[in-house]
Amino acid sequence: MENKILVETSARHVHLSEEHIKVLFGEGATLTHKKDLSQPGQFACEERVTVEGPKKSIPNVIILGPARPASQVEVSLTDARTLGVKAPVRESGDVCCSGACKLVGPCGEVELTEGVIAAKRHIHLTPADAEKFGVEDKQIVSVKIESDGRTTIFGDVVCRVNPNFAPAMHIDTDESNAAAAFGECYGEIIK
């Protein structure tokens, strides 16, 4: 297990700015903590929104807290096609000129002119983890996931190193399905 990393699947989700939380859920609203996520400080919220694209809508999309400087919608490319929106493959936070959509909440709507992305596959590591794996922040590696019938090596995996992280690789639902990376799943980091 020396070079094995936990692989977690990120389903579609939304990050919201303070301003957009107020528009969608009402003046004075704050996000309601439902469940901690694996990354310290990150949590799933009780609140949900509908993501509307020009082609279709996806209702009941989970919001992840805490609030962020800019709202961001992370979808799979399957979702992007369903919605009829462009979703470039980007690192979280890199939303300049990304896809557009409308968010609909119980108290209002927000037109996002950008913010829709497909998350670039990545590995969260603490500095100690990074040293153990022999990788650096921003380094691109490959990760091999062995499964019954869909063994896959994902290239273009970016390492992200921060003392506040917990060690885990994040892939989206398309990637998870393509590799049959279900249940408790570990990948092998290949440099």
Added chain:
Amino acid sequence: MENKILVETSARHVHLSEEHIKVLFGEGATLTHKKDLSQPGQFACEERVTVEGPKKSIPNVIILGPARPASQVEVSLTDARTLGVKAPVRESGDVCCSGACKLVGPCGEVELTEGVIAAKRHIHLTPADAEKFGVEDKQIVSVKIESDGRTTIFGDVVCRVNPNFAPAMHIDTDESNAAAAFGECYGEIIK
């Protein structure tokens, strides 16, 4: 391009038996040719069905002809989750104890107790292609697809050799999205 193979994405589709064509589209109905597919003799049809699972339905699913001995529904694992059905990763035709669903057509419905699968990724080859690539029928290979930000090596790719085939690798929409295998795309066969 010596070891490069054309990569095509198969979207969700249905193959129907003669019996089920009659139930869904009426006594005396036959499949209406709309468009040839890359594999000789295979064609997309004008007819569509709704695939119903216990969780949700997917309307307007394309039928591929000609008729087959047993009906078969090929979905992505994203689709399988949407429908709420089990879809084992299988080669086409290997439907024993696979997933169940209901098919709804304009003239009737069919309860499939089995037939829902996620297609095992595969390469169609003629004997001459197989010789050129140095592979045999049923051989398992890997295929590397290079793309902007989602380079991927798919393992567990089964080679299928038949004089009636045209050379092409087939992956499903999850796999295509995971590798950003869009447009005219070629993969490198790795043995």
